[in-house]
Amino acid sequence: MIVGFAAGTGPDIIARLVGQRLSERLGQQFVVENRPGAGSSMAAQDVVAAPADGYMLLLAANANAVNASLYPNLPFNFVRDIAAVGMICSAPNVLIANPALPAKTFAEFIAYAKANPERINMASAGIGTTPHLLYELLRMMTGIQLVHVPYRGGYIADLLSGQVHVVFSTIAQAIEYVRDGKLRALAVSSATRSEVLPDVPAIGESVPGYDASGWFGICAPAATPSAIVDKLNKEINAIVAEPDTRARLVGLGLRPLSMTSAEFGELIANDTEKWAKVIRSANIKIE
Numbered sequence: 001m002i003v004g005f006a007a008g009t010g011p012d013i014i015a016r017l018v019g020q021r022l023s024e025r026l027g028q029q030f031v032v033e034n035r036p037g038a039g040s041s042m043a044a045q046d047v048v049a050a051p052a053d054g055y056m057l058l059l060a061a062n063a064n065a066v067n068a069s070l071y072p073n074l075p076f077n078f079v080r081d082i083a084a085v086g087m088i089c090s091a092p093n094v095l096i097a098n099p100a101l102p103a104k105t106f107a108e109f110i111a112y113a114k115a116n117p118e119r120i121n122m123a124s125a126g127i128g129t130t131p132h133l134l135y136e137l138l139r140m141m142t143g144i145q146l147v148h149v150p151y152r153g154g155y156i157a158d159l160l161s162g163q164v165h166v167v168f169s170t171i172a173q174a175i176e177y178v179r180d181g182k183l184r185a186l187a188v189s190s191a192t193r194s195e196v197l198p199d200v201p202a203i204g205e206s207v208p209g210y211d212a213s214g215w216f217g218i219c220a221p222a223a224t225p226s227a228i229v230d231k232l233n234k235e236i237n238a239i240v241a242e243p244d245t246r247a248r249l250v251g252l253g254l255r256p257l258s259m260t261s262a263e264f265g266e267l268i269a270n271d272t273e274k275w276a277k278v279i280r281s282a283n284i285k286i287e
Contacts, residue, residue: 001032001218002047003059004040010091010172010252011040014216015059017248018088021239022232032059039063039128041071044219048081052223054232057085060219063130065271069279070128070286079272083220084265085229086236089254091214092190093134093168094197096183101165106187106201109166113144122146123155123164128284131168133275134189134212136282141207159183171196171253189213196253213255215271217264233261 001019005011012034019030035043040063050056058064060082068078095106101120103109113120124131127150135146149155149164156173158164160182171194177183178197188194191204191211203210218236220229237258239245246256259267278284 001030001057001059002043003032003034004036004043006036007034011059011061011216014088018239022235025235039067041067041074044078045076048076048221050221052221054224054228058219060217062214062271065268066275068272069276079269081222083222083224083229084261084268085218085220086233087217087257087259087264088240089216089249090257091254092188092194094171094174094188095186096169096174097166097186098159098162099184100162107206109186110142110144117145118147120146120166121149121164123149123151123159123167126150128286130214133278134168136278137212140281141210195250229261
């Protein structure tokens with residue numbers, strides 16, 4: 001199972017959790033290998049080119065759907081050249097703010113941003129990363145104008161000090177700061193609320209149609225036989241339904257989610273189209 005992110009990151013933890021349970025259920029050793037680079041595109045390229053025998057899998061992420069437009073010269077088409085095997089979880093982000101920001105709720109934040117265009121600094125992990133794209137989608141749907149501040153490294157220290165005001169963060173990264181009152185959670189990026197932050201509204205509650213959760217699942221080369229895809233899909237769905245697995249995923253701020261391979265493939269195609277529109281609208285280019 002190839003993971004396009006570094007060891008110890010969220011995607012790596014998810015891959016190792018599911019890989020271990022697949023090993024136990026199928027009696028086959030699943031080895032997780034980290035091949036980070038180009039937002040998981042290098043890992044996807046390796047899997048696309050691998051023999052379609054079920055022995056090379058990709059821990060796929062919404063980043064792979066984004067990369068289809070973010071990197072226009074990729075030597076493969078992710079939607080065409082990959083077989084969607086099984087969904088594991090969705091991954092909502094949370095919009096967090098320094099408590100000094102006058103807005104105490106998401107509605108107040110939107111009103112304040114509209115009244116003070118380009119006065120709020122929004123950090124991200126870089127141009128074209130998930131936090132950046134979540135803001136661009138929100139900008140398209142609400143008309144707010146923030147100042148995007150892309151970082152090459154961590155931005156939490158600057159958010160805590162007030163040098164930047166808001167950021168879309170993974171729930172796992174933000175939750176302790178929110179619980180300690182060091183940062184304020186304004187809204188989660190999914191259409192519905194998170195189990196981990198049930199008192200924090202979803203953006204979709206006040207911005208109808210806004211749903212920008214990330215996701216993680218398993219994919220294989222496009223020509224992988226349907227019998228192999230179906231068997232793996234059945235096992236992945238069973239693993240995601242296990243109480244221990246669900247608890248581990250929820251503890252990471254994730255939402256366990258099962259799908260048929262066809263449903264997962266439709267999600268990938270829809271997300272690829274959705275983020276292509278955002279990238280074109282915002283004229284996002286990787287420098």
